[in-house]
Amino acid sequence: FQASNPGQFENDSDVLWQRGRVPETIVYHGRVGINTDAPDEALVVCGNAKVMGRVMHPSDSRAKQNIREVDTNEQLRRITQMRLVEYDYKPEFASVMGIKNT
Numbered sequence: 001f002q003a004s005n006p007g008q009f010e011n012d013s014d015v016l017w018q019r020g021r022v023p024e025t026i027v028y029h030g031r032v033g034i035n036t037d038a039p040d041e042a043l044v045v046c047g048n049a050k051v052m053g054r055v056m057h058p059s060d061s062r063a064k065q066n067i068r069e070v071d072t073n074e075q076l077r078r079i080t081q082m083r084l085v086e087y088d089y090k091p092e093f094a095s096v097m098g099i100k101n102t
Contacts, residue, residue: 038096046098 018027033039035046056063089099 035098036096 016028016030018029019025020027031039031042031044033044033046036044061067089097094100
């Protein structure tokens with residue numbers, strides 16, 4: 001599937017690709033894989049990714065308000081109640097994801 005110009009595709013009958021509501025955007029309703037033909041999330045990149053801007057994540061402090069200190073002793077008590085585990089990836093998952101050291 002090739003696009004000669006962003007938003008203008010060779011096969012207009014493919015309903016998964018649509019022009020976005022915001023100018024110069026394209027929307028894909030499905031999963032996108034880069035260097036993989038079996039993405040299991042909305043976007044899977046197998047390899048390095050270069051970001052020349054910000055990456056926002058729900059845990060980013062720029063997305064929060066009312067940030068305050070907590071009682072350290074209480075938090076340490078809660079941490080000691082956590083279940084900690086070690087694991088190995090299943091070989092079939094590791095091979096698809098390009099993970100060598102499982």
